[in-house]
Amino acid sequence: MLYFSGLNRRAVKKGVLLVNLGSPDSPTAKDVKPYLDEFLMDERVIDVNPVLRNIVVRGIILNTRPKKSAEAYSKIWWDEGSPLIVISERFAEKVQKHTELPVALGMRYGSNTIKEGLQELKDKGVDEVFLVPLYPHYAMSSYETVVVKALEVQQQDFPEMHLTTLPAFYSNPDYIKILSKSIAEGLKGFDYDHILFSYHGIPERHIRKSDPTKFHCQLNGECCKTNSVAHHTCYRHQCYDTTELVKKELGLPEDKVSTSFQSRLGSDPWLQPFTDKEFERLGHEGIKKLAVITPAFVSDCLETLEEIAMEGKEQFQEAGGGDYIHVPCLNDRDDWAELMAKWINTWAEKAILPEYHIR
Numbered sequence: 001m002l003y004f005s006g007l008n009r010r011a012v013k014k015g016v017l018l019v020n021l022g023s024p025d026s027p028t029a030k031d032v033k034p035y036l037d038e039f040l041m042d043e044r045v046i047d048v049n050p051v052l053r054n055i056v057v058r059g060i061i062l063n064t065r066p067k068k069s070a071e072a073y074s075k076i077w078w079d080e081g082s083p084l085i086v087i088s089e090r091f092a093e094k095v096q097k098h099t100e101l102p103v104a105l106g107m108r109y110g111s112n113t114i115k116e117g118l119q120e121l122k123d124k125g126v127d128e129v130f131l132v133p134l135y136p137h138y139a140m141s142s143y144e145t146v147v148v149k150a151l152e153v154q155q156q157d158f159p160e161m162h163l164t165t166l167p168a169f170y171s172n173p174d175y176i177k178i179l180s181k182s183i184a185e186g187l188k189g190f191d192y193d194h195i196l197f198s199y200h201g202i203p204e205r206h207i208r209k210s211d212p213t214k215f216h217c218q219l220n221g222e223c224c225k226t227n228s229v230a231h232h233t234c235y236r237h238q239c240y241d242t243t244e245l246v247k248k249e250l251g252l253p254e255d256k257v258s259t260s261f262q263s264r265l266g267s268d269p270w271l272q273p274f275t276d277k278e279f280e281r282l283g284h285e286g287i288k289k290l291a292v293i294t295p296a297f298v299s300d301c302l303e304t305l306e307e308i309a310m311e312g313k314e315q316f317q318e319a320g321g322g323d324y325i326h327v328p329c330l331n332d333r334d335d336w337a338e339l340m341a342k343w344i345n346t347w348a349e350k351a352i353l354p355e356y357h358i359r
């Protein structure tokens with residue numbers, strides 16, 4: 001479909017690039033190593049000076065982590081490949097059914113790169129791209145690095161292209177409705193004692209670095225309750241907001257819901273409370289039936305299928321807990337693909353981005 005842009009009424013062709021994190025090519029240490037190298041050498045993931053990052057990543061982490069990670073990936077790998085990649089492909093195909101704009105998929109790390117995704121769009125004549133980082137929340141190690149990489153690639157290889165980016169949608173009312181519906185379906189028939197919302201963790205330092213005011217984010221929980229421009233880029237605030245909005249949408253009892261942060265790496269202070277410690281606490285406190293929700297991820301992946309659905313269950317039960325479920329991510333649900341297409345079509349027709357509320 002052709003659209004006209006600006007005063008000169010230049011015909012532009014619009015298209016969409018969905019971007020997810022990426023996975024290794026196979027669940028072997030040989031393939032996990034180069035993938036982790038690219039991931040952890042990203043200055044927005046391990047944000048220390050380049051010399052130190054090289055020592056920490058290549059001199060320390062990559063000596064042991066690939067083998068351990070490969071074992072974890074082996075437990076969740078599908079016949080078709082990495083769950084994250086397969087689910088993202090299925091999602092992109094479904095979105096394509098609901099929009100006339102060409103939809104391409106790229107990964108931030110590993111194979112199926114952002115460059116390949118943009119090339120696919122270019123081959124279809126696209127010069128106006130709607131960039132969709134597949135993360136509900138803003139973090140420099142997830143959303144921001146996708147945007148920066150896409151802009152770098154655009155400037156270097158596709159100077160004629162123009163990118164518009166979908167904002168973090170953690171509080172978008174339509175998104176919250178669909179997320180809540182998926183949770184309600186996942187909880188059906190499970191008479192829970194407690195629901196834990198577990199988000200991917202990040203170092204506390206990242207929150208301070210992303211604070212444009214440089215004084216708002218105090219990491220004490222109180223800052224997140226006062227309205228601030230800092231919340232556009234405060235991952236902690238946005239995660240708590242998603243929990244609150246779902247709690248409200250589903251009318252969940254206040255005392256049966258909590259929020260925690262998983263997957264920490266290294267010894268720096270990371271966002272707390274930690275999910276694994278929460279499993280122990282809840283088990284010790286006599287919680288018998290626990291449901292875990294993982295809204296930092298739109299697709300199930302290593303962090304949900306292995307760390308939460310497998311390891312988490314063991315940790316909770318070892319601490320005295322009983323029945324345990326992990327509610328799947330949105331994955332390729334029809335309503336989620338339709339919502340993404342609605343955002344895309346609204347942008348294409350009216351140049352309007354979806355509504356979200358900063359509080």
Ligand SMILES: C=CC1=C(C)c2cc3[nH]c(cc4nc(cc5[nH]c(cc1n2)c(C)c5CCC(=O)O)C(CCC(=O)O)=C4C)c(C)c3C=C
Pocket residue numbers: 021022023024036045046065069082084135139141142200201202203235263265296297300301302303
């Ligand atoms: C400093 C380390 C890391 C930061 C910061 C980080 C932030 C972050 N990550 C995701 C989403 C995912 N991470 C995944 C895997 C993963 N993450 C890290 C490290 C950091 N992540 C590592 C080392 C790994 C690899 C696996 C391992 O060795 O444990 C995945 C799963 C990928 C898959 O193939 O399934 C996702 C998804 C977000 C959203 C985020 C910041 C908010």
Ligand SMILES: [Fe+2]
Pocket residue numbers: 200263
């Ligand atoms: Fe991660």
Ligand SMILES: [Fe+2]
Pocket residue numbers: 216217218219221222223224225234236237
């Ligand atoms: Fe805050």
